[in-house]
Amino acid sequence: MSPREAQQGTGRQPVIEVEHLTTHYGARRILNDVSLSVREGEVLVIMGGSGSGKSTLLRYLLALERPTSGRVRIFGIDVNRASGEDLTRLRRRMGVAFQGGALLSSMSVGENIMLPLREHTDLDHSTIRIMARMKLEVVDLAGFEHLMPAELSGGMTKRAALARAVVMDPKLLFCDEPSAGLDPVVAAALDELILRLRDALGMTVIVVTHELDSAFKIADRIVVLERGAILTIGTVEEVRNCADARVQNLINRRLELAELDPDAYLQRLTRDAVAP
Amino acid sequence: MAVDGGSAGVSSLAQATAGRLEQVGRRVAAAAAGIGFGAALFIESAFWLIVGRRRRQPVRVAAVIEEMMQVGVRAIPIVTVLSATIGVMLAIQGIYTLSLFGAESRVTIGIALSITREFAPLITGILVAGRSGSALAARLGTMNISQEIDALRVMGINPVRFLVAPSLLAMIVMVPALTFYSDLVALAGAGVYVSFELGISLPAYADRLIEVISVDDLLHGLGKSVIFAALIALVGVVNGAAVSGGAEGVGRATTRAVVQAITAIVITDMLFVFVVTRS
Secondary structure (H helix, E strand, O other): OOHHHHHOOOOOOEEEEEEEEEEEEOOEEEEEEEEEEEEOOOEEEEEOOOOOOHHHHHHHHOOOOOOOEEEEEEOOEEOOOOOHHHHHHHHOOEEEEEOOEOOOOOOOHHHHHHHHHHHHOOOOHHHHHHHHHHHHHHOOOOOOOOOOHHHOOHHHHHHHHHHHHHOOOOOEEEEEOOOOOOOHHHHHHHHHHHHHHHHHHOOEEEEEEOOHHHHHHHOOEEEEEEOOEEEEEEEHHHHHOOOOHHHHHHHOHHHHHHOOOHHHHHHHHOHHHHOO | OHHHHHHHHHHHHHHHHHHHHHHHHHHHHHHHHHHHHHHHHHHHHHHHHHHOOOOOOOOOHHHHHHHHHHHOHHHHHHHHHHHHHHHHHHHHHHHHHHHOOOOHHHHHHHHHHHHHHHHHHHHHHHHHHHHHHHHHHHHHHHHHHOOHHHHHHHOOOOHHHHHHHHHHHHHHHHHHHHHHHHHHHHHHHHHHHHHHHHOOOHHHHHHHHHHHOOHHHHHHHHHHHHHHHHHHHHHHHHHHHOOOOHHHHHHHHHHHHHHHHHHHHHHHHHHHHHHHHHO
16 A cells, blocks of 8 residues: 555544655755645554654654745644744644653743643633643652652653643644653553543644554554655554565564574674684 | 876865865854844844733743842852952052052042943953853753753744743843942942052042043943843853754853853954944
8 A cells, every 4th residue: 555545535634734745954865755644533653763754754743844845734734834823823732742851951840731831821820730730640740740850760751741741732742752761661651641641632643653562552553764755654454564675674673683693793793803 | 196196186185175165164154144043032032022921922020030140149249259359450550550650649540440441341241151151051052952942842932932031131131230230349349459558538539439430431331231241141042052962062052152252242342442432
């Protein structure tokens, strides 16, 4: 199935549409003619190794960068034509949990989570505090609101970032590497949490990850990126059964490593020393 | 073979020259871009300070006050020490110089004008550049590499309004205030030395000061310090925003911010004096 066919088939309005997005960093091409659409209510996982362009694609989906070639539309608004106020309005409907949390280090966890409410609503302080506590309960961090971000563990930081991302009840949630750097149990719990939040708040979720287990567990559809181009896009089953060798390589990377030929490995390591 | 080697040498020399020229060009372009970015930041900060409240996106007063404490109030001890020292130093040098003409008693006017017009704003500017300009660059640089700036943007919070405008406003208020305080301390320090050395009483010294210092002299110094304040804040922000490459990059940006801010202050000072004094 080609990427184009996989996008069609539902009548629902796409939340994000990317058309022929090509980007450069200096002279280096990062994304190459990427087209995809995100459907309402789905969990879309963007998967790829490091350097595949997934972080760059995320920046465009977040409207942090304006495309110079191609088009990105979020909730039907063309990012290139959006004014500053359009973008602000757009962003109130989006929540983002960054890879490293990106909690403001000068504020406590509680203040971080209250920040979007303080900036964008006229609610009084006690209401804001209650709403922030509710979200902290959801991510299992109740009672930690007085800690500073530097005092949190890796898993707690990611959960706090998730709480801040959903505090405005966004329609669209982005998670950048939610399980990277966490032990498997905590990572699995975080995956569960994302699914639970999606069901509770009726969000569309976009997850960027390189963790296969996590991707297969939470995804409705998966986009596989390599060297800035989409290799395939489809449901978990479709990606698993994809005939493309590069996709299979990515999926079976661990197997490949396990079956490594020790002699070949040794030769590769000692190549320069052995050569005359 | 030898001829080949020679032509290769020439062409590599040409390449090296072109490479260096390209580097110079890139640096000039980067510097121009930095200045442009600084100017844009200034205008955008002013925009948020003026219309932010009407647009329901105000610059938070609490943030401005916090910055004012950091930039101004906490700098008072060190400003006191430096200003008093400089006052005494100027008195010593002044008396020494004027004694060559036997005119020691005229030292007050020299001290008064050099402190209010030059030393107080310059020393305060350099001090704040080292204390707060560097801190600003380091803070923004760290926020930049930990994606905190991106996080603000995706939360719909304008980083210029949230981070730059409070710092800029705090600087523009506190640097002139510190400069005025520095005027007073330096003049007092000089007065103590002068009364001790020449036997002029402190009240007589004060009377003489009021006689010789005009409002223009004070405004000359304070006006400069407002410009210095804006320069320190903008240089700090521009360098902090340009950070890439982790903790090491933050360190480099911090150093660069201090060096550039002090250079900008001294050069602007000269230009300001040239324009204002000669007209």
